[in-house]
Amino acid sequence: MVSSTALLREDLTTRAAYISDASIYRRMPAAVAEPRSVEEIRELLALAREKGWPVVSRGGGTSVAGNAIGDGLVIDTSRHFNRILSIDPETATAVIEPGVICDQLRDAAAEHGLTYGPDPSTHSRCTIGGMVANNACGSHSVAWGTSAENLVAVTVMLADGREVELKAGGSSEQALTEALTGIRDNHRAMLRTELGQFPRQVSGYGLHYLLEENGFDVAKAFAGTEGTCGVITRMTVQLVRKPAQTALAVLSFDDSFDAASAAPALRVRDVATIEGMGGDLLDALRMRPGQEDAGQELPEGGGWLYCEVGGETLEAAEARAHEIRGIVDAAGKVTVRNAVVVTDPAEVRALWRIREASAGIVTRLPDGGEAWPGWEDSAVPPEHLGDYLRDLYALLADLDLRGIPFGHFGEGCVHIRISFDFATESGVEVYRTFIDRAAKLVHRYGGSVSGEHGDGRARSALLSTIYSPEALQAFREFKRVFDPDGLFNPGVVVDPEPIDQGIRPGPGARKFDLTPVHAFSHDGGSVAGALNRCVGVGACRSDVGAMCPSFVATKDEVHSTRGRMRSLAEMLRGENLKDGWKSKETLEALDLCLSCKACATECPVNVDMATYKSEFLHHHYGEGLRSFVGRNRRPMAHAVMGWLPVLARLMNLVPGVPTLANAAMSVKPLQKTVMKLGGVETQRDMITFADKPLASWFRKRAKAAGDDLRPGEDPQGRPSVVLWPDSWTNFMSDGPGKAAVEVLEAMGYRVLMPMGDVCCGMTWHSTGQLDALKREVARTLGVMEPLLEAGYPVVGLEPSCTVMLQDEITELLPGDPRAKTLSERTVTLGKFVADHLDAGGQWPFGTLEVEGHSAEAVCQVHCHQKSMLGYDPELKVLDKLGVDVDVVGGGCCGLAGNFGFEPGHLEVSRTLGERELFPKIRAAADGTLILADGFSCRTQISQGTEAEGLTLAEVLRSALSTGT
Known part of the structure; x- marks a missing residue:
């Protein structure tokens, strides 16, 4: 038997991560x-009874009402x-x-041709226990019902x-069954007239x-009790047969009101979803980075x-989908402006992604203002x-409030x-007024x-507005049967808290x-504004x-992006985490963040934890040599890894030193000693120079050829392009750079x-030395x-x-126009080559083949590229080269x-x-071929497998030999 005390996590780091769910409460x-x-x-x-602790069950923590x-x-x-x-396919x-x-x-x-019917938009992470506890539904409830059903x-x-x-x-206990029978018998008329309407x-x-x-279905009556009556330990749930084929009809209207008015007519055979949303949702989505053309x-x-x-x-489903518009027209209540029917899975997925991201998207209004749940x-x-x-x-207009509607219009539910x-x-008072009137x-x-x-x-205190005193009494009796001591x-x-008690973003x-170092331009320059995104x-x-790789690895809420955001928010509040930027608990929560930037695009509200971590580390440790001494000193790895570009630059001041360093580090005992002194993981292999x-x-190559490397017109009339010699390509892995030069020429x-040493500063950013x-x-x-003044493109x-x-x-030097210019001019090699191809430029490459095929x-896309740049141009180029690419889908290496x-x-x-x-x-x-443009990715591949990764530049150079 495992002692219950061994299961407890009472540290502030963990507790802060669990301080909220998806609601406004903490x-x-x-x-x-x-x-x-x-x-x-x-x-x-x-143990909880012994300590006098109330107990809350939690699944995915996606509850929006503070449950x-x-x-x-x-x-x-x-x-x-x-x-x-x-799973029993027969039943x-x-x-x-x-x-x-x-x-x-x-x-x-x-695998059995079945599915679980309820499918809220959080279906990729919400638990069935939580769904049953809240009686969650989802988009297919028109056909398959609620979790209770x-x-x-x-x-x-x-x-x-x-x-x-x-x-x-009934139940497995006669006394419990009899008590529930009594509740039914005492309130039969009310149950029939007030509930289940x-x-x-x-x-x-x-x-x-x-x-x-x-x-007398006690299981279904227990669904929706929100953890107030006991802890679910096991469930038997009904599965449903999936339709053989589906088609998606999307109908457009003048506004969301017309869409809502049209929805009831569509509650007909074969229609499994009737989901609605308004145009403001698209406006909010389009303000997201990279989403300007969404929808x-x-x-x-x-x-x-x-x-x-x-x-x-598929033909039958598509034909039926084409009938949907006619059903609305025949009802005669509103006019359908247009309609499309989609059957291609990728197109269907793209459309559904807009709707399913709604809960996150609408937390930012089209003008960037914050929007909150509660109603x-x-x-x-x-x-x-x-x-x-x-x-x-x-009502919203009367109180000078704004919001964006979406939801399950076919069942009358609006989010x-x-x-x-x-x-x-005063703002909280407006909230109270709105909720009461709503x-x-x-x-x-x-x-x-x-x-x-x-x-x-959020709404338990409102039950007295919509239900009679008898109904409220019946609820109390039901609660006491299961949980007499509360x-x-x-x-x-039952016995609800006030709706404004313990509001997380409140006064x-x-x-x-x-005061941050980053501009936080999308959040009004405010760290708090950025943290309110989550x-x-x-x-x-x-x-x-x-997103989020460390949570995938650990399944620990602390190491989710959300858990880290909760810790940062508590740090700002200063109530439980009292040391501000010096918080050890927040440092612990951020420790396993890989700064992969996946959250910057995959999070519905574009939380950018890599930036927040960098900002935190900067303030937590301070800057300069003093930050590496004292009780709150930086890890030595921040000196070795953060200042690696400078160390490599100094090493190359004396010819031959990199070669000597590589030779010395090939002696394993010496390598491990140096790595230990440098605060680097000794089970890794040292990188080489x-x-x-x-x-x-x-x-040297240009000088031998008599080329002039200064800005200006090329004697041969060629357009000029700047190749960015990043520190990794310049000092550690020069093969891709040499290949890129040959390819571009x-x-x-x-x-x-x-004409001098340059660096983007990535290593200082990831270690927070801003x-x-x-x-x-x-x-x-x-x-x-x-x-930059010459106007040349820059290829990274x-x-x-x-x-x-x-x-x-541009976030670190927002007032420097040169930063803005460099940002606008910089492209990946793949993007540059793809644009060259689109423009009908010279194409010196042939088709790559292996034994005539x-x-x-296998391609590992660097996490930053996947998140911020995209990889479509590279795939287009590889396709042109005849390479069949299997992209690794797991994100960061x-x-x-x-x-x-x-x-x-x-x-x-x-x-x-x-x-x-x-x-x-x-x-x-x-x-x-093993493709990986990132130096880190290639390092991980070589140290985790026997393979060696190639870059796009090297693949393109290989294709030069087959070109005509």
């Missing part, structure tokens, strides 16, 4: 536990208590533990440690399921409905939704984030204050007035895409390089000035350096510059390499 837990078994949960409940936070013990079942115990059921992720179950069921049986642990099974017909009436407890006509697939309009239609064949989940009978929305907007001002007392408004339409997120701390999630549903959220939707906990810098080779260009970085970049801009080879030049330097390649060389990071680094990169390389056929 509660600092006394402890967090991640049980692995039923017995451990039983021990934890006994999954508390000031006692948080029991997180997502990390370990997450097994699919069985179409699955037995699971509560921590199973929605997509995890859907993927397992898909898909729950067959549930086993629950009560406060005294006993387990009870709940199902249709329309599909998305989720507020309160679903006691109507106790009625005889509903099978071009949508038909023109100001509001849209997404209608997925199923059929036995994001109201629902009315579908036939009233259009009128309800109009009145809701009138909206609103521009509440929580930073001032609750009365939704009640006037016979609606519910929650349509799938549950009531939580151990579970107090303040939710007093900033004790420390912090509302907690938890996309960083997904196993899909590149080029015998001479690329720039020296280039100048073969394409008809005069290649130039800066004063040194700004000095280095300012010096570099001086070197580059003649080339190392992706991380290219991102620094394109993105970071197209060459195959795991080395991430200095990260993988710092002590304590090796396990995470190797785990990420083994996620997809290493297995694909090992499984590749002989002759397969």
Whole structure:
């Protein structure tokens, strides 16, 4: 037996990461536990009773109403208590533990042609336990219902440690069954007239399921109790048969009101989704970096409905989808402006991605203002939704508030984030006024204050507005049957907390007035504004895409992007983490951030943890030599790795020193001693240096050829291009640089390089030495000035350096026009070659073949390129060369510059390499090219496999020999 105390995490680092969910509320837990078994949960409940802690169950932490936070013990079942115990294809059921992720179950069921019906937009990271607790629904609930309707049986642990099974017909305990029967009998008329009146009436407890006509289904009645009645330990859920084929019809309208008014007519056979959104959502999306053209697939309009239609064949599904517009037209209520039908999976996925990112997108309004949940989940009978929305907007206008609607229009449920001002007392008063009036408004339409997120701390106090005293009494009786001592999630549903208690971004959220080094231009120059981006939707906990690699490796909330954002926000607040920038807890939370920048684009609100980490490290340690001494000194790796460009530059002042250094480091004992003294992970291999810098080779080569390397007209009439000699290519791995020179010249260009040493400052940025970085970049801009004035394009080879030049330097030197010019002129080699190809330029390359067949390649895209630059131009060039590319989809390789060389990071680094990169390389056929433009990626590949990575420049040079 494992002692319950061994399971507890009572440190401030962990507790701060769990202080909020996806809501506006915060509660600092006394402890967090991640049980692995039923017995451990039983021990934890006994400990909580002993210490007087309330207990909150938590899954993915994506609850938007404050359902999954508390000031006692948080029991997180997502990390370990997450097994699919069985799937029965004959009965179409699955037995699971509560921590199973929605997509995890859907993927397992898909092997049998089945799926789990409820699919909220957080399906890639929310747990089934959390979904059942909140009675979550999702876009397909029109066809497949809510979580309650898909729950067959549930086993629950009560406060005294006993387990009870709940199902249709009663429970495993006679006394419990009799008590629930009494509640039903005493309130039968109310249950029939107040509850279960329309599909998305989720507020309160679903006691109507106790009625005889509903099978006295205690399991379904327990769904939606929001962790207030016990801890779910096991569930049997219903699975559904997936349609053989689907098509997506997207209808456009003048505005979201018309879309809402049209939705009820579409509740017909074969239509599985009726999702709606307004034009403001697209405006908000398009203000995101790289999303300026988002939504071009949508038909023109100001509001849209997404209608997925199923059929036995693709032709049947497509034909039925084409009928959707006619159904709306026949209803005669509103006019459809346009409609498209899409069947291509990639196009369908692109359209759905817009809708599913809505919860994150709308936390920033089109003008950049903040928008918050709180009234994001109201629902009315579908036939009233259009009128309800109009009145809701009138209320917003009356209080000078703004918001962007989206949601499950076919079931009358609308999500909206609103521009509440929580930073001032007057703003909180407006919030209270709005919520009170909105609750009365939704009640006037016979609606519910929650349509799938549950009531939580956001709306439990509003139940008295929409329900009778008898209904509230029945809720209290139900709660007491399961939880007589009030151990579970107090303040939710029954005996609710005030809606303005403990608001996370509220007054007093900033004790420390912090002046950043970065401009934070997208957040008004404010660190707090940047940290307010994270509302907690938890996309960083997904196993899909590149974000967040350290969470993928550890499954620890602390090491998710969201967990780090919570720690940073608590640091600003100064209430629990009291040391500001010197916070050891925040340093610990940031430690495993790889600075891969995946969150900067994959997070729906573009959280940029790499920048926040850099800013924190700068303030935490300070700058200069003094930062490497004393109690709060920097790791020695920051000196060795951060100042590596300067060290390499100094080493090359004396010819032959790099060669001698390589020879000395080939002696393993000496290498390991030097690495240990330098604070570098000794289980790594030391990197090696080029015998001479690329720039020296280039100048000597040009001198021998009589080439003039100064700006000006080329005697041969060739256009000029500047090749950026980044520190990695210049001092460590010059092969790609030499190849790039040959390639660009073969394409008809005069290649130039800066006439002095240059550096983008990446190593100083990743170690948070920002004063040194700004000095280095300012010096570099001086070197580059003649080339910038000449108007030449700049080609980068190392992706991380290219991102620094394109993105970071303008945030660090916002007032320097040279930084802006260099940012605008810099492109990757792939982009430059692809543009050259599009322009009909000289093409000296042939087709690469291996034994008469197209060459195959496994390609690791550098995390910074994947996140910030994209890889489509490179793929276009490789396709032109006849290379069949298998792109590694797992994001960061795991080395991430200095990260993988710092002590304590090796396990995470190797785990990420083994996620997809290493297995694909090992499984590749002989002759397969291993492509990796990043120096870090190639280092990780060589140290984790027997392969050696090639760059695009080297592949292009290989193709020169086959060109005509």
